[in-house]
Amino acid sequence: MIEAIGLTKRYGERLAVDDLSFTVKPGQVTGFLGPNGAGKSTTMRLILGLDAPTSGAVTIDGKPFAKVAHPMREVGALLDAKAIHGGRSAHNHLLCLAQTNNLPASRVGEVLDLVGLREVAKKRSKGFSLGMGQRLGIAAALLGDPKVLMFDEPVNGLDPEGILWIRNLMKALAEEGRTVFVSSHLMSEMENTAEHLIVIGRGRLVADCTVQEFIDQNSELTIRVRTPERDRLAALVQAKGAAAAHDGDDALRITRLGMTEVGDLAFDNGIRVHELSPIQASLEQAFMELTKDSVEYHAAVPGQAPAPADAAQINAALATRQGDRS
Amino acid sequence: MTTATTSALGGLTSLPPASGRAGFGGALRSEWTKIRSLRSTMWTLGCAIVVTIGLGVLANWGRAHGDDASAARLAQEDLTQRTLFGIIFGQLVMVVFGALAITGEYATGMIRTSLTVQPRRAPVFWAKLLVVTALAFVVGEIISFTSFLISSSFWRAKGISLSLSSPHAMQAVVGGGLYLAGSAVLAFGLGAILRHTAGAITAGVGLLFVATILANFLPQTWQNHFDKWLPFNSGGQVWATQHVVGTDLGAWSGFLVFMIYGAVFVALGSYLFRKRDA
Numbered sequence: 001m002i003e004a005i006g007l008t009k010r011y012g013e014r015l016a017v018d019d020l021s022f023t024v025k026p027g028q029v030t031g032f033l034g035p036n037g038a039g040k041s042t043t044m045r046l047i048l049g050l051d052a053p054t055s056g057a058v059t060i061d062g063k064p065f066a067k068v069a070h071p072m073r074e075v076g077a078l079l080d081a082k083a084i085h086g087g088r089s090a091h092n093h094l095l096c097l098a099q100t101n102n103l104p105a106s107r108v109g110e111v112l113d114l115v116g117l118r119e120v121a122k123k124r125s126k127g128f129s130l131g132m133g134q135r136l137g138i139a140a141a142l143l144g145d146p147k148v149l150m151f152d153e154p155v156n157g158l159d160p161e162g163i164l165w166i167r168n169l170m171k172a173l174a175e176e177g178r179t180v181f182v183s184s185h186l187m188s189e190m191e192n193t194a195e196h197l198i199v200i201g202r203g204r205l206v207a208d209c210t211v212q213e214f215i216d217q218n219s220e221l222t223i224r225v226r227t228p229e230r231d232r233l234a235a236l237v238q239a240k241g242a243a244a245a246h247d248g249d250d251a252l253r254i255t256r257l258g259m260t261e262v263g264d265l266a267f268d269n270g271i272r273v274h275e276l277s278p279i280q281a282s283l284e285q286a287f288m289e290l291t292k293d294s295v296e297y298h299a300a301v302p303g304q305a306p307a308p309a310d311a312a313q314i315n316a317a318l319a320t321r322q323g324d325r326s
Numbered sequence: 327m328t329t330a331t332t333s334a335l336g337g338l339t340s341l342p343p344a345s346g347r348a349g350f351g352g353a354l355r356s357e358w359t360k361i362r363s364l365r366s367t368m369w370t371l372g373c374a375i376v377v378t379i380g381l382g383v384l385a386n387w388g389r390a391h392g393d394d395a396s397a398a399r400l401a402q403e404d405l406t407q408r409t410l411f412g413i414i415f416g417q418l419v420m421v422v423f424g425a426l427a428i429t430g431e432y433a434t435g436m437i438r439t440s441l442t443v444q445p446r447r448a449p450v451f452w453a454k455l456l457v458v459t460a461l462a463f464v465v466g467e468i469i470s471f472t473s474f475l476i477s478s479s480f481w482r483a484k485g486i487s488l489s490l491s492s493p494h495a496m497q498a499v500v501g502g503g504l505y506l507a508g509s510a511v512l513a514f515g516l517g518a519i520l521r522h523t524a525g526a527i528t529a530g531v532g533l534l535f536v537a538t539i540l541a542n543f544l545p546q547t548w549q550n551h552f553d554k555w556l557p558f559n560s561g562g563q564v565w566a567t568q569h570v571v572g573t574d575l576g577a578w579s580g581f582l583v584f585m586i587y588g589a590v591f592v593a594l595g596s597y598l599f600r601k602r603d604a
Contacts, residue, residue: 049445050438051603066445069347077442083435085364092363099356100444101348103341110338140439145341176335 001026001179002047002148006056009042009203016042018203019056024181024196026147029174031194031211032183035291039203040183044079044152060148072101072144078137079152086126090117090136093125098143111139130157138169148179155189167193187287201291218290223259225266226251226275233271237262251275353444353453361427361457370423371465374506378416378469379476385411386477390484397485404568405488406495409477410502413565416469417509417558420462421530424510425517427458428595432521437604447600455514455592462510463503470502470565494567497577501564504581508561509534512588518595533587534558560584 002024009017017039024030034040045051047058049065057064060074068074084093094108112118115135120128125136134154141149151170155163170193174180184190190197190211197214199207207214224247227233234244234252242257254262259278266273361367386409393400431437444450474495478488490496512533517526538558541549553559554575563569563580575583 045438045603048442050441068445070344071348071445072443073341073344075442079438079442080435083438085360085430085434085436087364087366088360089363092359096356096359096363097439097443099359100352100440100450102344102346102352107338107341114335114338140443142335142338144443145335145338173335 001061002058002181003062004043004047004056004058007043007046007053007058008055009039009046009051010054016203017046017053020200020203020205021056022198022205022208024148024179024198026179027174027177028195029170029180029182029193030196030198031190032181032198032200033187033190033287034183034185034200034206036185038185038200038291040185040200041079041152042203043200044077044150044181044183047150048075048077048079050079070101070144072097072103072146074144074146075148075150076141076144076146077150077152078134078141078154079150081130081133081137084125084133084136087124089122090125090128090139091121093136094140094143097140101144103144107143111142114142115139131159131162134158134162134166138166146178149173149181151180151182153183153185155184199287199290206290218287220255221259222279223254223257223262224251224275224277224279225254225262225273227266227271227273229271232269233266236265236269236271240265253279348444349446350449350453353449354456356444357450357453357457360454361461364430366426366430367423370419370426371461374416374419374423374465375469375472377419378412378506379473380412381415382409382412382473383476386480390480400481400484401486404566405478405481405486406474406492406498407566407568409474409481409488410470410498410565412473413470413502413505416466416506417534418531420466420506420509421513421534422527423462424458424513425526425530426523427510428454428514428517429521429523429526433523441604448596451518451596451599455511455596458514459507459511463507466506466510467500467503469506470499473502474499492567494577498565498567501566501577501581505561505565505584508581508584508588512557512591515588515591515593515595518599519591554580555583557584557587560587 004023005021007017007020008015020039020043032040032043042051046053047060047065059065060068065071065075088096090112091108094111095105098105098107109118109121112121115138117132117135117139120132125133128136134157138151138154141151149170151166154166154170158166170180170182174195182193194211196210197207198205199214207218209217225233228250230246230250230252234246237244237252237254237257240257240261242262243255245253247253259276263273263276266276389408431440440450441447474490481488488495490499509530513526513530516529516533517523520526520529534557538556541553541556544552550573554573560575560580561584563575563577564584566574566577569576569580574580
């Protein structure tokens with residue numbers, strides 16, 4: 001279990017992590033989500049004591065990480081697969097890590113087998129592909145049979161087979177009762193792996209809930225209606241307070257009105273309907289909506305101003321979440 | 327692939343129960359593995375051996391054959407120090423070795439992995455320093471003794487009695503290895519402070535080599551007071567058998583001054599290593 005209380009980290013002028021409090025529970029995969037630059041990596045570095053917090057504290061099973069008797073048996077972390085000396089062979093890299101925690105040297109060969117790197121164990125890791133480097137990092141994380149596992153963007157740059165392997169591994173580790181904390185900037189990745197979500201933007205907590213709750217709260221139902229009398233239906237639903245947008249010559253996208261209401265409204269007014277279908281906003285969209293004012297660097301589309309942040313929507317999301325917690 | 331879904335760590339034997347606490351002993355074994363498993367360290371140390379012994383032997387062979395001075399005149403000179411002449415260049419390679427041992431971890435990012443598996447930083451730092459010092463000492467003594475044994479034979483061939491039992495010869499030859507180890511320690515301290523390979527090597531070479539050369543441009547009266555305190559001039563006394571009274575420090579007092587330089591950098595380096603974000 002990882003517990004952060006009021007965790008804050010300031011680098012000069014920049015507040016990278018801002019009063020972050022959360023708990024990562026064992027037995028499930030907890031996704032740590034946020035746009036690039038939201039402070040995910042910094043938070044993970046604070047958990048491991050690589051960086052000292054400006055204020056606040058974080059503990060692992062009730063203890064600061066530096067106080068744990070055998071750190072590798074408690075936490076296995078893969079923050080950056082490139083954080084190794086490329087001149088050392090995979091075997092020697094793992095051996096020098098195992099020795100720090102008095103782990104048996106035989107463990108090195110076993111984890112190399114598990115991640116499928118036995119063949120290249122004697123090769124210098126400098127020549128490893130991204131996927132091999134990632135596997136070596138995971139081997140290092142598993143060396144001490146840790147209770148807590150942390151992965152920072154583990155699937156970045158992996159091929160589909162590698163992604164599937166890591167997903168299954170994370171789920172299996174959680175099923176064994178371990179705490180699995182995995183960061184990503186891609187909602188779609190979390191949708192498939194995580195049960196619980198901690199979402200941050202600009203260093204601040206945006207959501208702390210299950211994946212299902214996140215979907216329910218943050219994705220708005222859109223209804224697509226195809227009708228020859230597009231404009232008349234649009235006026236009618238707008239009169240009911242709903243929003244209607246054109247979707248081609250003969251269709252509308254309606255929000256803020258239920259499917260039944262739209263169908264009834266059309267029937268009562270004698271409007272022919274050729275299609276009436278719900279469109280669930282994807283989690284990716286919900287996530288982008290929720291965090292768009294906290295994205296560090298907006299890419300401008302040529303000829304267009306950067307999309308303005310929808311502050312009202314985020315405030316609403318924050319209010320719902322805070323209501324849940326109180 | 328399918329085993330991963332049934333048991334995450336299938337194929338792994340369970341670990342023996344933990345006892346005690348991960349600390350200095352484990353860190354020491356780990357640092358030894360780290361240093362011996364890199365070609366760059368081995369190349370650097372090999373280079374130190376070849377450069378120091380090679381240049382010393384070459385210079386002594388040339389002097390011994392080309393010098394027409396009488397054996398009696400030559401015996402007045404510090405020939406022991408002359409056999410160890412290669413140390414002037416060997417110290418620079420030792421600076422590279424000492425600096426790389428710690429800056430290499432920062433350059434590659436390995437430091438973040440090292441401090442994740444052992445978040446208690448003091449044992450990591452001191453274990454690393456101990457391994458670097460011990461290895462530099464062993465290699466330094468090999469260099470020093472080999473240099474002396476080969477080069478002294480050229481002088482003996484001229485009829486000069488020069489051996490390890492000559493006055494102060496043993497102190498100077500052992501001192502040569504100590505000085506080389508001391509150079510590595512000094513550079514290690516600088517490396518811990520600067521966390522940058524090129525910066526630490528430049529600072530180390532500057533301190534040992536360039537500062538000594540620059541001091542020659544000072545007015546003579548200043549030099550008399552200032553020169554002997556420089557790292558090279560103070561530390562260099564330990565591999566000499568003759569010291570000019572007033573101008574030079576003694577063998578061991580000079581080496582002590584040299585050690586103080588190293589200790590200051592190491593102390594500052596260890597403080598920063600523990601306090602700074604990795």
